[in-house]
Amino acid sequence: MINSQEKISQKKLGFLPEMVHIPAGEFLMGSDPQQDVDAKADEQPQHMVYLPQYMIARTSITNVQYSVFLLLTRRAPPLLWRLGFLKYRLPPLGKWHYPVVYVSWYDAMAYCRWLSKVTGQAYTLPNEPEWEKAARGPDGQIYPWGNVWDAMKCNSSETNTREVATRVDAYPGGISPYGVLDMVGNVWEWTRSLWGKDLAQPDFGYPYDAEDGREDMTVGNNVRRVLRGVSFYNDRRVARCAARYRYSPHNHYNSVGFRVVSSSTTTKAEGKRCFFVGGLCPPTKKHT
Secondary structure (H helix, E strand, O other), X not given: OOOOOOOOOHXXXXXXXXXXXXOOEEEEEOOOOOOOOOOOHHHOOOEEEEEOOEXXXXXXXXXXXHHHHXXXXXXXXXXXXHHOOOXXXXXXXXXXXXXXXXXXXXXXXXXXXXXXXXXXXOOEOXXXXXXXXXXXXXXXXXXXXXXXXXXHHOOOOOOOOOOOOOOOOOOHHHOOXXXXXXXXXXXXXXXXXXXXXXXXXXXXXOXXXXXXXXXXOOOOOOOEEEEEOOOOOOOOOOOOOOOOEEEOXXXXXXXXXXXXXXXXXXXXXXXOEEEOOOOOOOOOOOOO
C-alpha cells in the first residue's frame, strides 16, 4: 500500500521508464563458436531457456528519470552531479536523456524499490536471461539487429573516438527484435545475477540454472554481479548480445548504468505483490 504522502498522481508519472512487452517462450541463450567467432568460454554452451512474459525498459534509465528518485529520496547523487545545484540532485546540463552512470548495483536496486513503492508495480533489475532475450530475440542473433556487424548501429569504440555515452535514442538502427534500444554499446548495465568471487572465472556458468544460487539477492559485496550490454569503450569483439562482464556491486563507473524489468503477481500465501521469473516467488520469503 502506498503511503498517501508519497503517492504520486498517475497523471504526473512522466518520469516512468517506457516498458516493452517480452512474450513468454524459449530463446537461445549464450554463444555458439561455430556461428560467432568471438564467442567466449563463459558464454557457452548455447542452450534454450524458457521465460514467462515480462516487461523491460526500452532504454537505460536516464539522468532525468533518476533525478526524480534523488529529489524525492535525498539519496546521494552520482559523481558528476556534485557540481550541480538544488542540493546537487539535477543531472549535468544537456545530459537529461543520457543514461545515468556512476551508479552502483545498490543504487540501481534502491531505485527499483523506490519506483515499485511509488507506482504499486514491482520493478527490479533484469536477470541475465531476461536481459539477453530482450536483446536478441528468440533465435539467438549475435547482435540486436541481426548477425552481421554494423558499427553505425551502436555506440562502440569503432565510432565513438571521444569515449563518451550518447543519448539513449541516438542509435535507432540498433533496435532489438522486441523494440529495445542500446542493448549493445553505450553503457554496461547491472543485472540481478551473480558472477561469483573470482574475477576471471564465473562461479555460475552455463547452462543457466535459476535454482543454483546465482539469483541470490542477499549475498554481500564480496561477490560480483553480472553486467550486460557493453559500453562505448568496447569494440565489436565484445559488442554482442551474449557478452558478459562483472563488477563488485559497490563499484560505480562512467560506463555503467542500468535498466529495469517488471513482471509481478500476487502470492496467495502472503497476499502481496511479488516479483517472479521462471515461477512464483517462494511465499516463505519476505519481498521488498
